[in-house]
Amino acid sequence: MQILSFINYWVTITAIYSIFALSLNFQYGHGGLINFGQVFFLCFGAYTVAITAQLGVNFAVSIILAMAVSGFVGFLISYTARNMGGTYWGIATLAVGEIVRIFFLNENWAAGGANGISFDVKIPYFEIVTLALAALSFGFTRAVMASPFGRVIKTIREGDNLPLSLGKDVFSFKKKTMAIGGVIGGLAGALFAYQKQFINPEDFMPIETFIVWAMVVVGGKGRDMGTLGGAIIIQIFYVGTRFAKDFLPIDSNMLAALRMIVIGLLIMFVMMYRSKGFFPEKSRLYKVS
């Protein structure tokens, strides 16, 4: 029975993080936007759900609201990308993520401050709904990437000059990329809140961003299938070691530290020896007739 509930937990958490990783892969892997503040999407999505659910809003409506809020946040934050390129923007987004978390930590009126916020609205058949939404997100990003829009953002990833020379408004595409990434990330945040039924600012530490980065780079940036693979690998390891303390004579603090050491080293080794990830992106050939 314990095994079953463990598998159940693992499947849902992996599905949620897969959605979250797809959102980062959309921005970074496809769009080339180095977002080190990814956790703010999780944060806004989860808080939107928690606040609206407390007011008694229906779960479907609250999820849609969460996606809208988070997408809007992505759209707003993309305005900072106009003057900044690449890694500078990454450093700035890391700072923005922390500003958001400290805001929720200190503003008690907004959502309970450090004590967090709990609610008891539940999604019926949560596991199935989560899996379905993960599949839907996967299909959605695939569809977007197959569209002309997807091809333009892939060109932007390789540098601004070529799309500019083709008359594409690069900044407007970056805004849309961030907004779409935000909508998907908000969905992950909403499901995250529904799974826990309680959130507080501690859930949105920068380490969440780094874990989702590990999923994308280990899996292979720019390939959604690879991202799913990365999410599964990291989650097997992450959740698996959490239960290992029942079998191993190590205290939980030590175990948590060792687990993060392995994740850190994994990121390093992938970057050093397989910088395209374990499931590298396939380059597509377009036939010119």
Added chain:
Amino acid sequence: MYSMIPQLIVNSLITSAVLAIIGIGLTMCFDILKFGNFAHTELAVLGAYLVFFFNVQLHWNLAIAIALAALLTGLFAMLVDRLVFIKMRGVVDVIPMITSLGLSIAMRNGIRAIWGSDIRVYDVQLSSGVQFLSAHFTYSQIWILGIVTVSMVGFHLLLKKTKLGKAMRATSDNRDLAEASSIDTERVTLYVWFIGGSFAALGGAMIGWDTQIDPMMGFMIVIPVFCVVLLGGIGNIYGVIIGAIILGFVQNFGIFIDFGKLINLGGLLDIVDRLLIPVDYKPVIPFVILVVILLFKPSGILGKE
């Protein structure tokens, strides 16, 4: 209110000294290797914990502990470069940056695994310190300011008066040209890592000497240190010092300034009541400054020399 000003100046100077000495390594590395090293502040934490190891666990003299910790951290930084970052010369900056992110996670948790998550303090005698105007200096704070000043002056002399300094400046200016002039840029890079690592360790030790240390402190200072580096302009050593002074003062004075008075033009108007930045938001100040600089002046206030 005004009687607090001397104390605020003292606190600001200490913050600035620590940020500057850690920032120097980051700015040099950023300049020569062209990537932002997220693991740089973890070197400071490593140094701080090595001091703790020698000073508290082995009961050695604090001065010896700090010197040895700086040396070992410098060597560790060189080793990291040899093992990891040497494979990434000349690739797109995002790859070494993500690698450094992985390294920082591994280092932070390695320290946590070895020394635990508890808050630690050094074995220093508490003393009454000295009173200057209405400000209070502890003896350790005087030492901190002294050590940082001496290190900075020493580094300045190294840059300007020695052959190695000249090679460093040439490499930072134009790596290819320096190589063409038969400067061994790889050797210069190693020295940069060593100096950056040991300066970071000094900074970490200063934090521990003045207050306390814990494994998470590297992450707490990474954004302030990046902020200082970007304020000064990447690669500008003197810019780091100025950036650190600006940030140190803004952070400490920022929460005491009544912005209500400013908005009311010093009493001419009566639009708002007292308007202070809440103390809880003190850590946010460098984050906001960082975002604003990156938005409007990514080359820093001073730019590169």
